[in-house]
Amino acid sequence: MAMISEEHSKEKLGFEETELRLGLPGGGGIVNGDFGKNTNANGKRGYPETVNLKLNLSLKETEKGENLQKEKNLISCSNNAVKPPTKAQVVGWPPVRSFRKNVMAVQKSNSEEGVGGTATFVKVSMDGAPYLRKVDLNMYKSYQDLYGALGKMFNSFTMGKCDSQGMMDFMNESKLKDLLNGSDFVPTYEDKDGDWMLVGDVPWEMFVGSCKRLRIMKGTEAIGLAPRAMEKCKNRS
Amino acid sequence: MAYSFPEEVLEYVFAFLSSDKDRNAVSLVCKSWYEIERWCRRRIFIGNCYAVSPQIVIRRFPEVSAVKIKGKPHFADFNLVPEGWGAYLYPWISAMARSYPWLEEIKLKRMVVTDESLELISKSFKNFKVLVLSSCEGFTTDGLASIAANCRNLRELDLKESEVEDLSGHWLSHFPDNFTSLVSLNMSCLGSEVSFSALERLVSRCPNLKTLRLNRAVPIEKLPSLLRRAPQLVEFGTGAYSAEIRTDIFSNLVEAFSGCKHLKSLSGFWDVVPAYLPAMYNVCSRITSLNLSYATVQSPDLVELISQCPNLKCLWVLDYIEDAGLKALSSYCKDLQELRVFPSDPYGAEPNVSLTEQGLVTVSAGCPKLQSVLYFCRQMSNAALIAIARNRPNLIRFRLCIIEPQAPDYLTLEPLDTGFGAIVEHCKQLRRLSLSGLLTDRVFEYIGTHAKKLEMLSIAFAGDSDLGLHYVLSGCESLRKLEIRDCPFGDKALLANAAKLETMRSLWMSSCSVSYGACKLLGQKMPRLNVEVIDERGPPDSRPETCPVEKLYVYRTVAGPRVDKPDFVWTMDEDAALRLS
Numbered sequence: 084m085a086m087i088s089e090e091h092s093k094e095k096l097g098f099e100e101t102e103l104r105l106g107l108p109g110g111g112g113i114v115n116g117d118f119g120k121n122t123n124a125n126g127k128r129g130y131p132e133t134v135n136l137k138l139n140l141s142l143k144e145t146e147k148g149e150n151l152q153k154e155k156n157l158i159s160c161s162n163n164a165v166k167p168p169t170k171a172q173v174v175g176w177p178p179v180r181s182f183r184k185n186v187m188a189v190q191k192s193n194s195e196e197g198v199g200g201t202a203t204f205v206k207v208s209m210d211g212a213p214y215l216r217k218v219d220l221n222m223y224k225s226y227q228d229l230y231g232a233l234g235k236m237f238n239s240f241t242m243g244k245c246d247s248q249g250m251m252d253f254m255n256e257s258k259l260k261d262l263l264n265g266s267d268f269v270p271t272y273e274d275k276d277g278d279w280m281l282v283g284d285v286p287w288e289m290f291v292g293s294c295k296r297l298r299i300m301k302g303t304e305a306i307g308l309a310p311r312a313m314e315k316c317k318n319r320s
Numbered sequence: 321m322a323y324s325f326p327e328e329v330l331e332y333v334f335a336f337l338s339s340d341k342d343r344n345a346v347s348l349v350c351k352s353w354y355e356i357e358r359w360c361r362r363r364i365f366i367g368n369c370y371a372v373s374p375q376i377v378i379r380r381f382p383e384v385s386a387v388k389i390k391g392k393p394h395f396a397d398f399n400l401v402p403e404g405w406g407a408y409l410y411p412w413i414s415a416m417a418r419s420y421p422w423l424e425e426i427k428l429k430r431m432v433v434t435d436e437s438l439e440l441i442s443k444s445f446k447n448f449k450v451l452v453l454s455s456c457e458g459f460t461t462d463g464l465a466s467i468a469a470n471c472r473n474l475r476e477l478d479l480k481e482s483e484v485e486d487l488s489g490h491w492l493s494h495f496p497d498n499f500t501s502l503v504s505l506n507m508s509c510l511g512s513e514v515s516f517s518a519l520e521r522l523v524s525r526c527p528n529l530k531t532l533r534l535n536r537a538v539p540i541e542k543l544p545s546l547l548r549r550a551p552q553l554v555e556f557g558t559g560a561y562s563a564e565i566r567t568d569i570f571s572n573l574v575e576a577f578s579g580c581k582h583l584k585s586l587s588g589f590w591d592v593v594p595a596y597l598p599a600m601y602n603v604c605s606r607i608t609s610l611n612l613s614y615a616t617v618q619s620p621d622l623v624e625l626i627s628q629c630p631n632l633k634c635l636w637v638l639d640y641i642e643d644a645g646l647k648a649l650s651s652y653c654k655d656l657q658e659l660r661v662f663p664s665d666p667y668g669a670e671p672n673v674s675l676t677e678q679g680l681v682t683v684s685a686g687c688p689k690l691q692s693v694l695y696f697c698r699q700m701s702n703a704a705l706i707a708i709a710r711n712r713p714n715l716i717r718f719r720l721c722i723i724e725p726q727a728p729d730y731l732t733l734e735p736l737d738t739g740f741g742a743i744v745e746h747c748k749q750l751r752r753l754s755l756s757g758l759l760t761d762r763v764f765e766y767i768g769t770h771a772k773k774l775e776m777l778s779i780a781f782a783g784d785s786d787l788g789l790h791y792v793l794s795g796c797e798s799l800r801k802l803e804i805r806d807c808p809f810g811d812k813a814l815l816a817n818a819a820k821l822e823t824m825r826s827l828w829m830s831s832c833s834v835s836y837g838a839c840k841l842l843g844q845k846m847p848r849l850n851v852e853v854i855d856e857r858g859p860p861d862s863r864p865e866t867c868p869v870e871k872l873y874v875y876r877t878v879a880g881p882r883v884d885k886p887d888f889v890w891t892m893d894e895d896a897a898l899r900l901s
Contacts, residue, residue, distance in 0.1 A: 175398030
């Protein structure tokens, strides 16, 4: 890293020049001028020059109320011996109004509630329904939530059990066979590998992460899925 | 006088003078002109509530119908002014209630407003029409209820970005059933849900409603109902702009927006679901002002929206727009005058978006009418600033915030002196400038030499010595407001330029090197200035005279020292100097 050339000396306009000096971090103010004294009782003030020993840089001193984090910044602007606190601790910097800060904080936490932090919209089709729908999987916290929403969405098209309880029955393996043989509806999904799976096998978060689209199938058509789904689960665990 | 010119004629002529500058000039011609003018001045602007007292204002101007008052220093927006500092509205209202019974308009910025004040306003001024509270605090929704209930002729209620203690949404229901005069309502800063049916009825019965800015709690599905009742709207702010994707919601929204043939300004857009943005496309060709600064939407969606708005004059947006989006802006929106780009993640250590100095350079090149810029970014170069200056010599406001304090030119690692120097040299009409990045005294030399029209300057973490401050105070002829934080400016420049401070509205210096002794001296030498030391460590005389003060606020005043100071503010005046030394 090249050495930074020294600052040009200041014109004399009745003010004393400040000069660059090398000194160890934490050393007393070496700078000429009125403000060279370290007079603050609580140690906040003072102008020690800092030398970044690794990079052989010497920097102009500037007054700071608080210290700043400079880890990634090769040109270390930190001028105090004390380890600088993180950026966020500098009061009022960057200059963003409290109102805006609060709004952004709320929006950030809202978006982080869901898995992945962003909306996860997937298409939902139902056998026999004239058009598809879309749901944001991040809006739901569990399979039960999702079934409730799907049930409401496709209420008008179903004659069989397409409600929350009906779909929950698929979680119960013993009921699975009976239901698959009937004309009831079965929620399935296409996962990242392109395979069609039975909804409900994997933990909710994993499902949200891997689901690409949903299809609410007629029970009879879903028969073939169940063994494949179970096999896949075994391979995974 | 050889003849007498009837007063009524002069008064009639003076009525055409709207600018305060003109009226002030007229007042200085002779005593009789002063007298005539003061009786017919109806609008008063008080830039600093402590520069003058209510009594003095009322004594000089007995028949006022509109008042605009500003309180706390600008840096209060960034929590640099401690809680309880001042700027109380109540004494003003209390005095005006007695003397201005026909007051119609009160506009405030950064003042502390209580429910008591709001109630007094609502009961004292029978023809009250306009209340604008910009970045104010201290009141609750109960105060708003008083205004709603009692101000029969209210036209405008604008809460801008005030901090309101939101007890409930019930205040809106206090507008009486026969209240029909509303022209403008901005409740966007409130959290609670108002009664939607009350809102619907209010909108329905106010045929002159031109501005409606809703709060976040109003869901997107309910927007069509409001828009259909107010097709004459010119300015509209949505609530949360999200819902699961439903074609019926979408088509209702499209239809409702299409019915608003006069919409020019859109805002709101909290929690945006991008799929709903196209619902507005039908109105976009007329849109001149777009505030997307709360919309967490990615660049491609922003570009799609902006590309529909060829008449855009003012855009506020988050840095999600990225350089690519700004490039699109510069090609679609040739009428752009104002651009503000806010940071989506100001405290993150790493950049989260691809927004650099290039975006601003591109806009400066492509938008010939660009005059006002506020830009947060993480890297800047002298070359970019020079390009911007050369492209846009018509800039009036240039506020640049490079997020990392003292960040140098990222290409050359030099200070950004020459870059900002180019800005002030080329942009001869520049009125407002905010600096950031690594800066030496040299930039202040440039500013003092060239920035002759500069009225407001904001400085942070910059400069090397008193020379910097001296350049600014001695060179900037039009300077009115100077705010400085964390700079090595001390006593010499301040004392050498004391007289300059009487030509300015105010000077703020925090975390600088101004000693207590110098403050006392300044207060002593300049009786027409209030030199106020703000120090939360206790009385300044408990420390050595050479000890720098935490914060200093100096302003010209005809009202003498403040009488409502909190215990962490000390006025340096003659008496104080004698008392404390």
